[in-house]
Amino acid sequence: MDTLVLILDLVGTFVFALSGATLGVRRRLDIFGVLVLSFIAATAGGITRDLLIGATPPAALSDWRYPVTSLAAGIVTFFRAPLIEKLHHPVRMFDAMGLALFAVAGTQKALEYGISPPMAAAMGMLTGIGGGVARDVLLAQVPLVLRAELYAVAALVGALVVALGHWLALPALPCALVGAGLCFGLRMMAVTYGWHLPVALQSGGDGEPPGPLT
Template sequence: METLVLILDLIGTFVFALSGAMMGVRRRLDLFGVLVLSFAAASAGGMTRDVLIGATPVAALSDWRYPSISLAAGLVTFLWSPWIERLSNPVRMFDALGLAVFAVAGTQKALAFGLAPPMAAAMGMLTGIGGGIARDVLLAQVPLVLRAELYAIAALAGAAVVAVGHWLQWPALPCVLAGAGLCFGLRMMALRYGWHLPVALQSGGDGEPPGPMR
């Protein structure tokens, strides 16, 4: 189980690092800025999770593989961004994949540290959304999780599959794969069809009826 969590964490680190680095390239940051974004996007969620569950020192700082993978992904993106851009909407695809992997890996690690399934699922969601929040804050924009189509909900759904499977004592690997698939599928379907939660209404300033806040 420790090996499974480690593999998922490293995969999620690489994918989220690519997402953060691509955002930096699109904003025309220099090499240092791209590497900072790649590390922040790849590590912030896992670091927050580790602090909250008592897994200290946090893996992103105590295990050389995490910063090495995130910085390598940032360097690859900086050097070969035109090729990566040829992929279909690469930032959102990498972000959705990282969200799915981190959500199930974070849940699995929280369960291994003795958290109850509901709280473990919450930790999984936090692991998935934390890196994206850090990336967007560094870029001075509203975090994607607060404005995107089924972002945190998709992470929570995938994490819940792992948590429920653990509670029912089902095999871990099928639950992890099912949870990651559900999260990724929900996120991509939401992007394709515009699924989102209800938004707040604001009243018109000139007597017009309230409209959705965009």
């Protein structure tokens, strides 16, 4: 089980680091800025999860494989940005992959630390969205989780599959694969077809712009 969580975490770290580094390259950051962004995007969610469940010091800070993995992804992206950009919607694809992997890995690790299945699913969702939120805040833009098509919801669905599987005493690996696949598929379908949660009307439906806040 520890090996499964480690593999999911490291693969998720790599792909989330790719998404952060790709955005850094697009914003014309220097190599230091790209590496910082890749590290933050890849580890912020996991660090937050570990602190909340009492897994201290966080794995991303105590295990050399996490920073090496994220920095390697940043270096690859910095020097091979044109190759990365040839992929269709590279940032969103890498982000969806990282979201799926971190959601299931975060849930599984929380369960190992004795967290109840519902709260473990919440920890999984937090693991998935934390890195993207930190990345977007550093780039001075509204976090993707607050404006994208079914972002946190997709992470929560994948996390709930793992939590439910644990509650039903089902094998962990199939549940993790199903949860990750469902999260990734739902996220990419939402991107493709524009699925999103309801958004409040700004003008009350009368066509007039909203007035100033008081």
